[in-house]
Amino acid sequence: MKILYVFAHPEPRSLNGALRDVALAELQAQGHQVQVSDLYAMGWKAEVDRSDFPAWDADRPLAVVPASKEGYAAQSLTPDVQAEIDKLLWADVLILQFPLWWFAMPAMLKGWVDRVFAYGFAYGVGEHSERRWGDRYGEGRLAGKRAMLVVTVGGWREHYAPRGVNGPIEDLLFPIHHGVLYYPGYEILPPFLAFRSDRFDEAAFAAAADELRGRLRTLQSTPPIPFRPQNSGDYEIPAMQLRAGLERPGASGFGLHLAPPRDGVAPRPPASAATVEA
Ligand code: FAD
Numbered sequence: 001m002k003i004l005y006v007f008a009h010p011e012p013r014s015l016n017g018a019l020r021d022v023a024l025a026e027l028q029a030q031g032h033q034v035q036v037s038d039l040y041a042m043g044w045k046a047e048v049d050r051s052d053f054p055a056w057d058a059d060r061p062l063a064v065v066p067a068s069k070e071g072y073a074a075q076s077l078t079p080d081v082q083a084e085i086d087k088l089l090w091a092d093v094l095i096l097q098f099p100l101w102w103f104a105m106p107a108m109l110k111g112w113v114d115r116v117f118a119y120g121f122a123y124g125v126g127e128h129s130e131r132r133w134g135d136r137y138g139e140g141r142l143a144g145k146r147a148m149l150v151v152t153v154g155g156w157r158e159h160y161a162p163r164g165v166n167g168p169i170e171d172l173l174f175p176i177h178h179g180v181l182y183y184p185g186y187e188i189l190p191p192f193l194a195f196r197s198d199r200f201d202e203a204a205f206a207a208a209a210d211e212l213r214g215r216l217r218t219l220q221s222t223p224p225i226p227f228r229p230q231n232s233g234d235y236e237i238p239a240m241q242l243r244a245g246l247e248r249p250g251a252s253g254f255g256l257h258l259a260p261p262r263d264g265v266a267p268r269p270p271a272s273a274a275t276v277e278a
Contacts, residue, residue, distance in 0.1 A: 001032050001033070001092040001093055001219065001220065002032070002033045002034075002035075002090055002091045002092045002093070003027055003032050003033065003034045003035070003091055003092070003093045003094075003095060003219075004034075004035050004036075004037065004087045004088060004090070004091035004093070004094050004095070005020070005023065005024065005027070005034055005035070005036045005037070005095045005097070006036075006037045006039065006094070006095065006096045006097070006109070006112065007020050007036060007037065007038045007039065007097050007098075008039045008040070008096070008097065008098040008105065008106050008108050008109035008112070009040065009097075009098065009099060009106075010040045010108075012038075012041070015152055015194075015197055015200050015205070016097060016098070016099055016152055018205065019097070019150065019152070019194070019208065019209070019212060020097055022209045022212055022213065023095070023097070023150065023212055023216060024036065026212070026213045026216045026217070027216055030216065030217065035087050035090070035091065037084060037087065037112070039108050039109060039112055040108060042080075044080070044108060044111065044112055045080070045111070045115070046107055046108050046110070046111025046112070046114075046115075047111055047114075048064060048111070048114050048115055049062075050062050051078070052067075052071070052077065052078055052081065052115060053067040053068070053070075053071045053076075053077070054076060054078065055070065055071060055074060055076040056070070056071070065119055065124075066119075068118045068119040068120075069118075069119035069120055069124060071118065072118040072119055072120040072121050073120055077118060081115050081116055081118070084112065084115075084116040085116060085118065085121055088116070088142065089141075091145065092145055092146065093145065093146045093147070093148070093219055094142075094145065094146070094147040094148075094181070094186065095147070095148050095149075095150060096109065096147070096148075096149050096150070096176075097149075097150035097151070098149075098150075098151060098152075099151070099152045099153075099154075099197065100151055100152065100153045100154065100172075103166070103167075103172050104172075104175075104176075105176060113180055117180070117184065121141055121184070122140070122141065122142070122183070122184040123136065123183065123184065125139075125140045125141055125184070126139065126140070130237070130238050131237060131238075132231065132237070133230065133237065133238060133240055135185070135231075136183050136184065136185075136230055137178070137182055137183060137227065137228075137229060137230035137231075138182060138185065138227065138228075138229030138230060138231075138232075139185055139229065139230070139231060140183065140184040140185035141184055141185060142184040142185040142186050143184075143185030143186075144185070145185070145186050145187070146186060146187045146188075146189055146219065146220075146224065147181045147186035147187070147188055147189065148188070148189040148190075148191065148192065148215070148219070149173065149176065149177070149191040149192070150191070150192045150212065151173070151191055151192070151193050151194070152193075152194045152197035153169070153193055153194065153195045153196075153197055154196070154197055154198045155195065155196070156195055156196055157169075157193075157195040157196075160172070160195070169191075169193065170254075171253070171254050173191060174254045177191075177225060177227075178227055178254070178257060182227050187224040188224050188225045188227065189215075189219070189222050189224055189225070190222065190225060192211065192212055192215050194208045225258070226258055226259045226261070227257055227258060227259070228242070228257050228258070228259045234246055234259070242256050242257070248260050
């Protein structure tokens, strides 16, 4: 398979850097073709501004959505953004690796998403009308591809459990899984999570490395998180609300957007098939 590995940590000698090296060695051992976007090493420009849209008239107030739309359509986005779009189109699998910072991805990686996920490419795709609200949430330009997060987390797994004080990790990652990656069409694999990452030692690292290798060996066969496709009939149009009666018993909030399995047993999205902690 073709893999795009996006890495967002400022220090190659960090825990993240060491896990990244494990991952790349495993992917290469499996015979995959791999491209790496090491955002800090690339000096990635994280902020969206006027310089991203060279064809936008200098006298015109910058309006980012139409500027992105025009720029993508005219192929006049900047070369760094276009190169990342090309990598995304090339790859069968996208892996994003980052440390959890303030319950979210680092600004560097968010800035990669902001700039690369352009209008007409990652959003604004398909028919938008009273009958249809675009090709998104399971459909879109990146449909048929898979994505997975590799995240190091300072806190304990218990603190991110359903009753944990930090909130469930699957809820915290929902905006990335569902809002950023499922939106343009990716199937989302359960994340690889390394908890208590600031306390890692040799033993914890060895366990994490083993788990990570295992996850990378099963990229093709791991069942994705069962998010509901938008255009499957589960949502009312145009309000795009889940139809009454389709929710799993007791489901609310983000959990509404998980489809029940066919046998009727309520699913619990795996926070990770591999949750490692120090
Ligand atoms: P490093 O600092 O590089 O290393 C961590 C530990 O692993 C060190 O003890 C190091 O000695 C050891 N180590 C490194 N490499 C190896 C190796 N090869 N083998 C064995 N041991 C090794 N956490 C949360 O839970 N929630 C948050 O919201 C959150 N917000 C944060 C916000 C900021 C701005 C920052 C800086 C941290 C935040 N954290 C949070 C903690 C953060 O998630 C962790 O610091 C991060 O995941 C650790 O990854 P790292 O690669 O930076 O680790």
